[in-house]
Amino acid sequence: MVELLAPWISLALSVIALMTIVYRWFTSGEKKNAEDLTDHRDKVSKSLEAVGQSIAAHDRRIQAVEADLKHLPDKDSVNELKLTMAKLEGTVGRLDESLSSVQRTVLRIDDWLRTDRK
Numbered sequence: 001m002v003e004l005l006a007p008w009i010s011l012a013l014s015v016i017a018l019m020t021i022v023y024r025w026f027t028s029g030e031k032k033n034a035e036d037l038t039d040h041r042d043k044v045s046k047s048l049e050a051v052g053q054s055i056a057a058h059d060r061r062i063q064a065v066e067a068d069l070k071h072l073p074d075k076d077s078v079n080e081l082k083l084t085m086a087k088l089e090g091t092v093g094r095l096d097e098s099l100s101s102v103q104r105t106v107l108r109i110d111d112w113l114r115t116d117r118k
């Protein structure tokens with residue numbers, strides 16, 4: 001009976017040995033792959049940290065700009081300022097005309113006083 005099972009046992013051991021060889025061949029680079037994966041994971045985490053810091057810096061800059069923009073006038077306020085400035089220009093122009101006529105009158109009085117006193 002052992003003689004009948006011997007070829008089958010030999011075949012089974014050969015198949016097991018062959019499967020072990022194939023398994024070892026496929027998993028021979030597993031340790032290197034694990035190291036490469038760990039290195040890659042470390043590089044990616046460092047890159048993500050750098051990106052996170054960059055985003056945080058941009059966020060701070062955006063917040064600073066937004067804070068500055070809150071203090072600036074909007075378009076309606078600027079338009080109102082333009083209208084007010086135009087009104088002031090008109091008022092100053094009228095004052096200039098009034099002052100020039102007063103100046104002319106003062107100069108005439110001055111001339112009259114200087115010429116009549118002699």
